[in-house]
Amino acid sequence: MSVTNLKYLFNPGSVAVVGATNDSRNAGNIVMRNIMAGGFMGPVMPVSDTAEAIAGVLTHPSVRHLPKTPDLAIVCSPLDEVPEIIHSLKARGTRGVVLMGAGFAYMTPEERQDIKDTILGIADPPSLRIIGPKSLGFMVPSLNLNASLAHSNVEPGKVAFISQSDSLFATVLDWAKAKGVGFSHMIALGSRIDVTFADILDYLASDPLTRSIMLYVESIKDAREFMSAARAASRNKPVLVIRPGQALDTVLGDLKLRETGDHRLVDAVYDVAFRRAGMLRVENIDGLFDAAQTLGTPKHVYGKKLAILTNGTSAGILAADRLLAGGGELAQLSDKTIEAIDAALGEENWSRGNPVDIPFNADGKAYSEVLKLLLKDKNSNGILVMHVPWTAQPDVEVAEALRDSLKRVKRMVLTAWLGSGRADVARDVFRKAGIPTYDTPTHAVRAFLYMAEYLRNQEMLIETPDSLPTDFFPDTKSARDIVDQALTQEREYLTEPEAKDMLAAYGVPVVETRIAISAKDAVIAADELGYPVALKLRSPQIPQPFDVGGVLLDLETPERVWEGAASILARCTRERPDAYIEGFTVQKMGRRPGAHELFISATVDPVFGPVLSFGHGGMAREMIQDSALTLPPLSMSLARELVGRTRIASLLQGTPSHQPADIDDICLTLIQISQLFQDVPQINSIDINPLYADSEGVLALDAKIGIAPFEGEGESRLAIRPYPRELEECVELKTGRKVTLRPIRPEDEDTHRAFLESLSDEDLRLRFFGVVQRDFDHKDIARFTQIDYDREMAFIATALDDAGNPETLGVMRTNTSPDNSEAEFAIVVRSDQKGEGLGSYLFQKGIRYTKDRGTRKLTGQTMIENKAMQGLSKKFGFVVSPDPHDEDLVEMVLDMETVEA
Structure with missing residues (x-):
């Protein structure tokens, strides 16, 4: 798993199209035309030994003849020619390749594995990164780069879409164009011999142009890599996923699945994996974009109670029905809210409950006034404002009034303007203002429920477990x-x-249970256990002895056990003469x-x-x-x-x-x-x-x-x-105090908060490179204590205080890059513990751990006046030098190959 060189794939300065052609049906022609039509500003170099020019650009006969080394190469040649092409590209220094050529889908598993091994052996990822084979390509609209076989471009946006399916890639493209949705990236992964979902998630998690990530997943290859990347990404931005489920497992299931027919289990495992990773699973493409629109806003939903404001009774009932069917709740309006709406509209002019049904001809002022009252009611977690078109109704005027009322509102408000024509204009008003808007109550309610579910999944990521x-x-x-x-x-x-x-x-x-091979042994076992007992048949051919009358309960005497064993044997011989009888199981009732x-x-x-x-x-x-x-x-x-x-x-x-x-x-x-x-x-x-x-x-x-x-x-x-218990150890400080060095656990939240609060202002300034507010909330502490042990490590020094309660004295953190090439460290020790050798113990612990996991380099930064940290790092072999990007900082670098095992 690595993001190394992915920037050359998705942010290239130059592109080569290998296997370009003038055949309009060929991938080499389609992708060349798409790149040129998209307006990509960098050099585009088609490689062809048959055509002189393609899409108005002069060709080059081979990779060797290219005037400059391309950052990205789109290879459209047949797959059997790819190894030689990869060899040429690697020799030129190309860093990213997309394989679009045909042939992979029709190979046998053995042939696929052979060509995969050959390609990867030449490319040596991450030196040269590969998307595909059998990829439709990708788009980066902000670069005007359409390096795909898609039939049209998309607008720039804040949503990234990663697809395992070519057909869904094209379907989402059409859907997005019809809805006016833009993308930061659209990526078709193909057969994933190198670049995987995990790699792309790691890349997009830190991409400033991407606000939310959408995935279409059929199967995952490396679960731990995927889970680590997904958990890390979903802590930074919403990650949504769609997976077909049982139908897909029926088609793609392995031999064991086809034999048992248990396709439900496979999809259920994916479902719980998505949940554990903090992602939101949606049902279909509509749901994917509905949820992305809502989750892309800075407002959150902290429950499933919804207030509905509408000018149409039936529309309100329909929305309420969808809410309740989806597991949501209708918010109970407070008496104060009811009285306030009574005063605003009159008791006879509204439903006096939720849904809040106001007159059909309500204008923008009435809508805004009622909405403001609902926003003050703390019994709801969100508000859905709906509008049903009526003759001569000011649809747009109502939308504009609501837009103005919501400019500084922090609570979640969704809108659903029913109909078309003027309703389309009203929805555009909301869309431009960043207010989630939908064309049906069903879509709006579904988006609300998705948001509530998503935040529940996020809470699972940061929830402090009981000890x-x-x-x-x-x-x-x-x-x-x-x-x-x-x-x-x-x-x-x-x-x-x-x-x-x-x-x-x-x-x-x-x-308590005993095994008996005969009726006599069963009686002896029952005597030892004490009565009453249960007697069960044992036979490898009969997994459920109850089915053949092979279970007797509440046997209270030796005689009943003897007789019961005989009757079980007789029934089994009669009903299952093929079964081999191993004996009996005797249990205390x-x-x-x-x-x-x-x-x-x-x-x-x-x-x-x-x-x-x-x-x-x-x-x-x-x-x-x-x-x-x-x-x-x-x-x-x-x-x-x-x-x-x-x-x-x-x-x-x-x-x-x-x-x-x-x-x-x-x-x-x-x-x-x-x-x-x-x-x-x-x-x-x-x-x-x-x-x-x-x-x-x-x-x-x-x-x-x-x-x-x-x-x-x-x-x-x-x-x-899981928690790496094997990394725990005890040390003794200069004062003789016994201290445990161990990985941090989620249960350490309270003691870690106390530790941070105990640090002096100067310690915090040196640790966080500036003035830090001390009001760390639950989410902040959870990020410190709930770590992915595959990528992060935090060794805490803990001991018992005078009252016998645990306290944290110091912490050494390392954050490892996904490809394990480098780890960044940070260390802080409580002020009253300095000078006792604790910092050295933590430093040694972090260095040993980094060395053992095979990381090549350990790096850190500190403020230029922090001479103590610089001296400590030099003691352990770090090279200290000024930070080239910030004159107030110094860099500390340790080459792990110089560290003795």
Whole structure:
């Protein structure tokens, strides 16, 4: 993953078109005409050995004969000629290539892999970056650059669109032109042998011309790269995504999917990945642009309560119906607001409720006056103003009055002017003023709901999770020993007792279980467990013994166990004579009257790695279909969010006849399973069903765990890198005080705020290069404490104060470039801790970490008067020199190759 040389792709000074031709149907002719018609100001150099001139520009016979090295080359030649062309371009020093030539789509998988390896071996990315093969190209309207096969240009704008589909690229282009929407970039990625979604997201996240990013995604190749880039981008600007879902998975699903038909799971995993990355998923192209228009404004929606102002009763009802159907709420008007509107319009002249239905002939003054009253009402999170056309109605005059009323308003107001003609003019008034406007109530309400959902996803990114229980100490060694022993026996599943021992090792309460190979052994096991017991058939051919009468409950005597075993064997022999009987499972009856039956399962997605699922369990689990998915690692907050997305969550809150279930215990169990999957990567599936849950906590009655050999660390399977506990260490200061150096965690928000507040004004000035306001809000602190461990690192020095409470004494931060070529550091130590060696410990920690991850260079900046920082950096081998761009700063650079391992 890298943004290296992407500027030569998307901001080139010169362009070559290799494989240009005068055949109007050929890609080499189409792209050449598009570039010339677009008005690109740099040199455009067509390469052709057959034509003398193309689109009015003289050609060159080969790349070697070009008068200057092109920053960007558009290669339209057949794919079998591409390796030689790439070789020539690389030799000339070209940095960016788009492959448009035909042939890739018709190759076998083996041929595709072969040509991919050949091209990448020559290009050596990121030395030379490649979009495609099978790319439609891209547009950068601000440069007048149309380096695509599209049939028309687009206007400049603040929205970037990245598409995996050529057809949708063209469809969005037409849609945008009809709606008057402009773009900062339009990019068709093609087959992504080099440049990926992650690369483009990293590039656009810091692009000043891009206010929001839209993606059309069918599949992701490297989940961790994508998630890191998406999380980083969505912290800076809105990222919206559209994915076809189940129909796409049916067509593109792998062999296993086609066999099982479980296409829902694939799309659900993508859905939760988008949510965890802080992105907003929309349903269709209309929704994509509706949401982009709303999210592109600086105003936000902090809830789903909407007030509706309209001059048409039916239109108001339609909008309210769409709002409620989408999960929104009608805002309840305050008594003060109702009284104020009564005074303005008269009680008989409006609906006296929400929707606020005013007279059909209301003029701009009436609209503005009522809107101002609604804006003062804090019960709503947004306001939708609608207008239904009537004969001789001043549509535009009303729009202009509202525009003037909203000039300094900070709350979200959306408009929907129904109809055409004069309504089009009114919508243009709002559009020019930056006020979100739509032509139907449905579109307007959908945009509001999208915005509410988007901000909920953003809150998940910066939400401070509850601390994990301090007494959660899993017995990882015992769990690994169980799996290792089963793998030496070449088994694919643990026995039920082994599975429950695994869960118990991670603190999950389980029903005690025994394995019996005969009726006699079953009686002995029941005597040991104590009565009553449950007896279950064990057969690899019968995954659900209940289906053949292979489960008996509440057996209270040895005689009943003996007789029950005999009856199970008889039924099984009669109904499934092909089944091999391994014996019985004997369990102590878990008596939890009134407990809810839940399930927790985990599996490994081929793209996103481990995925956890939670929902309504028991025998009717498949019929009820109440479940939600998430990606580990989990915190208590994320676990609660997962539980809250199920229908059974409302029952878990309690009913008049049942106490609320222990939600904290359910969430802790989810975290324990997530940690188990991470710590023991040989586990490839877990299914706990049923998991009883009530006010006393949880109890696992049945568990099945699948295993397979696995080489490597468990965290490498996760799409989101978990907290790197292995980087924790203890040091001793000169005073003898014991201090822990460890990566920062989201739970450190309160102590980190106290740490920042404890810094002197001078410390803050030197750290942030100027005067800093001390009122850090939750979002600021969350950005400091909730980091992507794949890209960022913050080592804090923490110790207990005199009262036994944790406090932060210092922090060393590194921010690594996506291609791992360079990391930038910053360090600050509390004023009263200076001189105790803490700064040196933090510096050493950061340097070792940077060296271990293979980063080539560690850099930093400090103010020229900060001699202490300069001296400390020189102590560790940094080269200190004046910053060429700012005379008040100095640069500190450490070549990591000079650092001993």
